[in-house]
Amino acid sequence: MERQQHLDAWQHSGLTQKGYCRQNNISLSAFYYWMKHSKDNAGATLTPAFIPARRVTVDNTHxxxxxxxxxxxxxxxxxxxxxxxxxxxxxxx
Incomplete structure (x- = not known):
C-alpha cells in the first residue's frame, strides 16, 4: 500500500497511530516520517481524525x-x- 494510502486509511480508521501501525505491521518511526514528509510536500497538515471524549469521575471527589x-x-x-x-x-x- 502506498504511504499516502496508509495515512488516509489511518485517518478514517479511528485508531491511534500506534494502533494502526501495529495492525498494519508498520514501524511507528516510519509512520511519523511519512506524516512529516506528507506535510512538507502538501504544505498543509493532515486533517485530524475524530477525537473521542469521555467523562470520568475523579477519585475521592464528586x-x-x-x-x-x-x-x-x-x-x-x-x-x-x-x-x-x-x-x-x-x-x-
Missing part, C-alpha cells in the same frame, strides 16, 4: 472531568469549564 483521547495515543483530562480553552490550545498544535 467533581467530574472530561478526558480527550487523541489519535496519537495521548490523553488530556480537564474540567468541563476548561474544555473550550483546552480544545483551542490543541487546535494550534
Amino acid at each position: 467533581a467530574q472531568t472530561v478526558t480527550l483521547n487523541l489519535p496519537n495515543g495521548c490523553s488530556v483530562s480537564c474540567f468541563p469549564t476548561q474544555l473550550m480553552g483546552v480544545m483551542q490550545t490543541l487546535s494550534l498544535c
Whole structure:
C-alpha cells in the first residue's frame, strides 16, 4: 500500500497511530516520517481524525472531568469549564 494510502486509511480508521501501525505491521518511526514528509510536500497538515471524549469521575471527589483521547495515543483530562480553552490550545498544535 502506498504511504499516502496508509495515512488516509489511518485517518478514517479511528485508531491511534500506534494502533494502526501495529495492525498494519508498520514501524511507528516510519509512520511519523511519512506524516512529516506528507506535510512538507502538501504544505498543509493532515486533517485530524475524530477525537473521542469521555467523562470520568475523579477519585475521592464528586467533581467530574472530561478526558480527550487523541489519535496519537495521548490523553488530556480537564474540567468541563476548561474544555473550550483546552480544545483551542490543541487546535494550534
